[in-house]
Amino acid sequence: MSEETDPQTSAAEIVPAPNPRNRFTVAADTVATATRTLADFECQQLRWLAKYGQAINASVSELAARLRKPDGAAYSGDSVYQALTGKRSAEGANLEPMAKAIAQLRREVQEVEAHSATTFIETPLSRRLFAIFRGALQKHRLGFVLGESQIGKTTAGNEFARLNNHGTTHLFRVPTGGSITVTVSEMARRLGIPDRICYPDLRRRILDSFDEHNLLIVDEAHQCLYNTKSNSSLMVLEFVREIYDRRKCGVVLMGTGELKDALRHNAILQQLWRRRSPGLVLQLPAEVPVADLNAFADAFRLEPAPDREIRISYEVDGKQKTFAHNPALLQKQLVHAHGLGPWIRLLEDARDLAKETCTRMSWGRVIAAYCNAQAMEEGL
Numbered sequence: 001m002s003e004e005t006d007p008q009t010s011a012a013e014i015v016p017a018p019n020p021r022n023r024f025t026v027a028a029d030t031v032a033t034a035t036r037t038l039a040d041f042e043c044q045q046l047r048w049l050a051k052y053g054q055a056i057n058a059s060v061s062e063l064a065a066r067l068r069k070p071d072g073a074a075y076s077g078d079s080v081y082q083a084l085t086g087k088r089s090a091e092g093a094n095l096e097p098m099a100k101a102i103a104q105l106r107r108e109v110q111e112v113e114a115h116s117a118t119t120f121i122e123t124p125l126s127r128r129l130f131a132i133f134r135g136a137l138q139k140h141r142l143g144f145v146l147g148e149s150q151i152g153k154t155t156a157g158n159e160f161a162r163l164n165n166h167g168t169t170h171l172f173r174v175p176t177g178g179s180i181t182v183t184v185s186e187m188a189r190r191l192g193i194p195d196r197i198c199y200p201d202l203r204r205r206i207l208d209s210f211d212e213h214n215l216l217i218v219d220e221a222h223q224c225l226y227n228t229k230s231n232s233s234l235m236v237l238e239f240v241r242e243i244y245d246r247r248k249c250g251v252v253l254m255g256t257g258e259l260k261d262a263l264r265h266n267a268i269l270q271q272l273w274r275r276r277s278p279g280l281v282l283q284l285p286a287e288v289p290v291a292d293l294n295a296f297a298d299a300f301r302l303e304p305a306p307d308r309e310i311r312i313s314y315e316v317d318g319k320q321k322t323f324a325h326n327p328a329l330l331q332k333q334l335v336h337a338h339g340l341g342p343w344i345r346l347l348e349d350a351r352d353l354a355k356e357t358c359t360r361m362s363w364g365r366v367i368a369a370y371c372n373a374q375a376m377e378e379g380l
Contacts, residue, residue: 024053026060026084028191029208034086036211042095043213045102047168050084052109054192060084067101075101120159121299123292125284129156132282136250137169137215141277144263145254147284150339152292153254157217170210171217178224178233203239210247216240222255225262234268241272252280288340293331300347301361305331312364314371323371327363330370346370 031050035043053063061077068074075098082088083098120126129145129152136143145153154173161171172190175182184202185195193205210216218240224233237253244251253259253272260283263273294304311324335343350369354361 022054022192023057023059023062024050024192026050026053026081027193027205027209028054029193029205030086031084032209032211034084034089038089038095041103042099044168045099045106046084046095047213048106049080049102052106063105066105067098068104069101070097119299120155121296123152123289123295125152125289125292126156126159128282129153130160132280133157133160133169133215133217133250133252135277135280136252138250139277140212140248140250141280142244142250142272142275143252143280143282144260144276145252145282145284146257146260147282148256148286148339150341151284151288152340153284154219155340157219157252157254161217168213169215169217171219173219174221174223174236176223177226178236180233180235180239183236184239207243207246210243210249212248214247214249216243216249216251218251218253220255221253222259222262225258234266237269237272241275244275288335292340293335293343296344296347300351302347302363302366306363310364310367312367312371314368321371323367325367325370327366330367346373349373 028050031047035046038046049063053060059077060081064075064077064080066074067080079088080098083093083095089095132143132145133156135141145157147153157171161169170190172183172187175186181199184199184206187206188195188202191206191209193202193209195202197205221237221240224236226233240251240253243249263269290304297304305327307326307328309324309326311322313320313322315321331343334346346369347366349372350366351361353369353372354365359365
């Protein structure tokens with residue numbers, strides 16, 4: 001993508017450049033500092049633009065070309081850069097017209113995202129998770145979501161971040177092993193901060209990227225517990241506590257039951273646990289609730305899994321075979337053994353099978369998709 005862009009191109013047509021080099025060069029801490037004292041409207045729009053530019057890897061000039069002044073002319077890249085870095089506000093410039101132009105771009109982008117984004121299936125459990133995220137963000141509180149893997153934590157966190165991502169919510173996954181240096185480097189990269197600078201400066205700039213307007217969601221926080229030879233990994237969670245204490249942003253940590261045990265009994269982590277807010281600690285059930293499973297079935301145009309045997313015919317290597325299974329039992333067995341993810345993927349395969357055969361979605365198609373998956377595994 002060149003620096004010169006067609007002014008008539010839709011905002012939604014900005015796509016990430018094939019070059020992995022970071023083309024949006026204004027880091028999150030710079031934008032946070034520049035907008036911290038602005039009116040809420042100007043602050044929110046400029047932070048959205050910065051996060052959007054980073055997300056799609058577009059240059060400031062490319063973004064500016066899609067912002068329209070009241071007379072219809074495009075803003076210059078230099079003007080937008082100075083607004084994002086605080087130079088225009090320091091000179092006393094009125095940023096409201098630019099903020100309105102950004103708001104218009106934002107509406108266009110979000111309208112396209114609403115049509116093109118991967119479908120998220122809302123469930124009773126995801127609504128509870130959203131309430132935790134929203135409460136932490138709005139009240140600048142510290143919360144915890146604790147539960148086993150493959151029950152829906154990460155999916156809900158990603159969706160909330162997608163809906164509130166541009167300039168507000170930052171979701172980070174603790175890398176495998178939970179090393180403080182690797183985690184800090186990854187956080188810096190996600191915030192657009194060059195990781196070539198020294199470690200103390202990285203920490204400072206990450207801290208400067210957050211304030212009371214932000215929510216930090218830390219996923220896979222239990223990864224910090226697996227390095228048993230050193231307490232250095234626990235420093236990741238201590239760094240999160242420092243961000244919360246010093247920047248007054250909302251924070252939600254998500255992890256398994258191991259995280260809860262460590263928070264309550266580890267001398268280093270007890271300070272973090274004591275900062276939790278009443279009502280913002282969610283202990284997820286050991287199994288996916290039936291109400292959630294019914295919501296997923298409904299999203300795939302199925303009734304709740306019937307507790308009766310369904311027999312189907314299918315073909316393997318040119319041979320016709322029959323197979324019978326109870327959908328309610330199959331659902332229970334797969335979700336219990338493998339979690340929610342594989343079950344949803346099986347429903348997706350059944351939907352694809354129905355499309356391929358020009359038939360309606362049914363529990364028979366789910367059983368057929370299960371037979372196909374079993375045949376593939378047996379053939380490997």
